[in-house]
Amino acid sequence: MEAKAATRLYVEAGLGAGAMLALAPAQAHQLRAVLRLAPGDAVALFNGRDGEWRARIASLTRDRATVAVEAPLRAQEEAGDLWLLFAPVKRARLELIVEKATELGVSALCPVITERTNIDRLNPERLGAIAREAAEQSERLSVPELRAPLPLMRLVTDWPAERRLILCDETGAAPPAAAALEALPPGPRAVLIGPEGGFAETELDALRKLPFVCPVGLGPRVLRCDTAAIAALAMAQAVGGDWSAARLRRPAGQTATRG
Amino acid sequence: MEAKAATRLYVEAGLGAGAMLALAPAQAHQLRAVLRLAPGDAVALFNGRDGEWRARIASLTRDRATVAVEAPLRAQEEAGDLWLLFAPVKRARLELIVEKATELGVSALCPVITERTNIDRLNPERLGAIAREAAEQSERLSVPELRAPLPLMRLVTDWPAERRLILCDETGAAPPAAAALEALPPGPRAVLIGPEGGFAETELDALRKLPFVCPVGLGPRVLRCDTAAIAALAMAQAVGGDWSAARLRRPAGQTATRG
Numbered sequence: 001m002e003a004k005a006a007t008r009l010y011v012e013a014g015l016g017a018g019a020m021l022a023l024a025p026a027q028a029h030q031l032r033a034v035l036r037l038a039p040g041d042a043v044a045l046f047n048g049r050d051g052e053w054r055a056r057i058a059s060l061t062r063d064r065a066t067v068a069v070e071a072p073l074r075a076q077e078e079a080g081d082l083w084l085l086f087a088p089v090k091r092a093r094l095e096l097i098v099e100k101a102t103e104l105g106v107s108a109l110c111p112v113i114t115e116r117t118n119i120d121r122l123n124p125e126r127l128g129a130i131a132r133e134a135a136e137q138s139e140r141l142s143v144p145e146l147r148a149p150l151p152l153m154r155l156v157t158d159w160p161a162e163r164r165l166i167l168c169d170e171t172g173a174a175p176p177a178a179a180a181l182e183a184l185p186p187g188p189r190a191v192l193i194g195p196e197g198g199f200a201e202t203e204l205d206a207l208r209k210l211p212f213v214c215p216v217g218l219g220p221r222v223l224r225c226d227t228a229a230i231a232a233l234a235m236a237q238a239v240g241g242d243w244s245a246a247r248l249r250r251p252a253g254q255t256a257t258r259g
Numbered sequence: 260m261e262a263k264a265a266t267r268l269y270v271e272a273g274l275g276a277g278a279m280l281a282l283a284p285a286q287a288h289q290l291r292a293v294l295r296l297a298p299g300d301a302v303a304l305f306n307g308r309d310g311e312w313r314a315r316i317a318s319l320t321r322d323r324a325t326v327a328v329e330a331p332l333r334a335q336e337e338a339g340d341l342w343l344l345f346a347p348v349k350r351a352r353l354e355l356i357v358e359k360a361t362e363l364g365v366s367a368l369c370p371v372i373t374e375r376t377n378i379d380r381l382n383p384e385r386l387g388a389i390a391r392e393a394a395e396q397s398e399r400l401s402v403p404e405l406r407a408p409l410p411l412m413r414l415v416t417d418w419p420a421e422r423r424l425i426l427c428d429e430t431g432a433a434p435p436a437a438a439a440l441e442a443l444p445p446g447p448r449a450v451l452i453g454p455e456g457g458f459a460e461t462e463l464d465a466l467r468k469l470p471f472v473c474p475v476g477l478g479p480r481v482l483r484c485d486t487a488a489i490a491a492l493a494m495a496q497a498v499g500g501d502w503s504a505a506r507l508r509r510p511a512g513q514t515a516t517r518g
Contacts, residue, residue, distance in 0.1 A: 096355070103486045105478065138480040178437075178497045218493075219364065219502040221397040227362045230486065231493035234477075238437045238494055243478040 006044045007035055008052070008136040010143055015050040019069040020058065026129075028065035031057065044073055046135075048142040051076040079142045080242050081188045083108040083163070086229055087195030088119040088149065093226040097193075098127050100226075102134035102144055104233040105242055110190075111149035116197035122149060152192075152203065156210060163188040167207055167215045168232050170198055170222065174215035177232065181239035184214055191236055193229045265303045266294055267311070267395040269402055274309040278328040279317065285388075287324035290316065303332055305394075307401040310335040338401045339501050340447045342367040342422070345488060346454035347378040347408065352485040356452075357386050359485070361393035361403055363492040364501060369449075370408035375456035381408060411451075411462065415469060422447040426466055426474045427491050429457055429481065433474035436491065440498035443473055450495055452488045 013021050023031070031037045039057045045067065046052045052074040055067040084106045086097055101109060109131065111122055128146055135143045159165070164184055167174070168191065174180065192207075199207070207213050218231055237243045272280050282290075290296045298316045304326065305311045311333040314326040343365045345356055360368060368390065370381055387405055394402045418424070423443055426433070427450065433439065451466075458466070466472050477490055496502045 100486050100489075103480060103482050104490070105480055137483065140480060176497065176502045178502070217502065219496055219500075221362060221364055221399055223362050224396065227359050227489065230359070230489045231363070231497075234490035234493050235497055237478055238435065238490075241478075243435045243437070243476065 006042055006054070007031070007037070008044045008046065008139070010132045010136055011045050011047050013047065015045055015047055015053045015069055017053075017069060017071060021045070021055070021067050021069065023065040023067060025063040028060060028063050031065055032060050032062065043067060045069065046141050048079075049076060052141060074141065077141055079107055080105045080237075082106050082233070082236060082241065083110055083188075083190035084229065084233065085110045085112045085152070085155070085165075085190055085192040087112055087114045087117040087152075087193065087225070088122055089196055089225055090119065093224065094119075094122075095127070095130050096226045097229045098130045098146075099134045100230045101233060102131045102140070103138045104230070105140070105237055106144050106233065107142070108145045108147060110147045110155070112152040112155055112192070113149055114152045114195050115200040115203055117195045118197075153206065156207065156213075159210070159212060160188075161212060163190055163212060165189075165207075165210070165213045166191045166232065166236055167213050168193050168218055168228050169204070169215040170194065170218070170228070171204065172217065172220075174217040177216040177218055177235045178239060180214055180216040181235060184240055186240070189236060189240075191229070191232045193225055193232065196225060265301055265313070266290070266296070267303045267305065267398070269391045269395055270304050270306050272306065274304055274306055274312045274328055276312075276328060276330060280304070280314070280326050280328065282324040282326060284322040287319060287322050290324055291319050291321065302326060304328065305400050307338075308335060311400055333400065336400055338366055339364045339496075341365050341492070341495060341500065342369055342447075342449035343488065343492065344369045344371045344411070344414070344424075344449055344451040346371055346373045346376040346411075346452065346484070347381055348455055348484055349378065352483065353378075353381075354386070354389050355485045356488045357389045357405075358393045359489045360492060361390045361399070362397045363489070364399070364496055365403045365492065366401070367404045367406060369406045369414070371411040371414055371451070372408055373411045373454050374459040374462055376454045377456075412465065415466065415472075418469070418471060419447075420471060422449055422471060424448075424466075424469070424472045425450045425491065425495055426472050427452050427477055427487050428463070428474040429453065429477070429487070430463065431476065431479075433476040436475040436477055436494045437498055439473055439475040440494060443499055445499070448495060448499075450488070450491045452484055452491065455484060 058066045
């Protein structure tokens with residue numbers, strides 16, 4: 001399909017014309033077995049620092065691939081600054097939150113332990129891979145940072161005062177999200193989503209007293225935590241976030257539609 | 260957990276004090292094996308017409324349950340009027356779209372066949388069950404109607420002129436969603452999401468010429484179709500939709516938090 005974008009791959013190494021890079025075994029597998037590419041085919045590379053570069057597959061076996069970096073495609077852009085604080089939930093919904101948050105431009109994924117959080121282990125390798133893949137698909141030039149889990153109340157005690165914390169308040173007491181977000185001053189922001197059982201009353205009371213907290217309502221229905229995360233992040237980007245920015249255009253012949 | 264809402268079940272039958280209803284086998288299984296309820300336990304019932312009613316389990320075996328309807332909990336509310344037009348995609352993402360659209364208050368789910376739609380079969384029973392379950396979880400009093408698939412161009416040829424069609428335009432040419440939605444007059448609306456490969460240029464050209472079509476942009480990144488559907492529905496409800504309505508309160512002791 002002509003409209004298909006070049007395959008984008010995240011790499012750790014520095015990017016520059018003439019560099020020869022070894023890809024990860026999973027990437028070699030993806031190129032060969034999933035995408036059926038071959039030596040000579042073009043891919044696009046990014047590393048979160050050096051922009052996006054066109055590269056060509058130099059060698060490709062079952063689990064090894066090398067690529068030759070050729071020319072720059074896009075300059076590195078200023079990454080957005082939006083954190084997502086989320087209570088770990090069961091695997092499928094957690095992975096969905098990481099994938100969708102990445103697509104929606106989150107810069108830091110911050111797991112928080114709340115009173116009713118009943119998941120105590122994360123798989124950072126797996127979640128990191130999901131974030132990388134979502135960044136590749138979404139044309140981002142960076143991968144969100146996955147932080148170590150912290151107790152919610154410790155995190156907000158040590159909070160950078162200028163960063164607004166958008167609290168998704170499921171009690172029905174908060175003003176609707178659109179109005180609340182419009183009233184926020186410019187500056188860095190974070191979205192906070194509670195666990196499956198909701199926040200405890202004591203947590204909500206403490207959060208509402210903090211000067212940087214902005215409670216928002218997400219409508220009259222009860223949303224699952226993954227739905228709430230996606231809806232709140234979309235709202236945060238649409239009202240005061242980066243949705244007013246023009247889409248970064250890719251070179252001709254590489255449109256930006258993905259499934 | 261005290262804060263847990265009563266189990267809500269969708270039924271087809273009419274609801275009124277004293278009615279004795281047989282539940283579906285899957286519901287009997289859910290009550291007994293998943294939720295470990297027993298005769299005498301309370302549940303809440305709704306059917307999309309008669310509001311929400313408290314009922315009590317009268318008998319419960321492996322695949323049969325009868326419930327006695329006792330008293331009304333909530334009056335039937337006016338259902339929202341928001342359609343989602345979506346191109347069928349692979350199963351996992353399709354099911355996610357149906358679940359999340361239901362949580363976000365969609366009244367009609369309308370599969371549309373576009374030029375680049377490459378899925379030609381849906382499983383209406385499975386999708387209907389997902390919508391019913393999401394309605395139960397989200398405290399809705401209705402289940403969205405799942406329509407039969409129609410070619411997109413036939414659907415818009417026969418379109419009710421007063422219903423605005425919010426076109427999620429991934430080309431970067433549309434105004435940002437918040438501004439575009441704020442400019443819409445009040446009235447019924449629909450959201451249209453394209454297939455994995457995006458709309459064809461001819462489709463976009465034809466859609467943009469229709470007087471009821473409102474193209475919106477969903478930010479600078481490339482969103483998967485399920486992400487785009489959830490983000491656009493959240494925006495449509497938040498700006499001019501029902502998110503400004505107060506949450507319907509349930510009786511004391513039944514708060515509305517779910518995972």
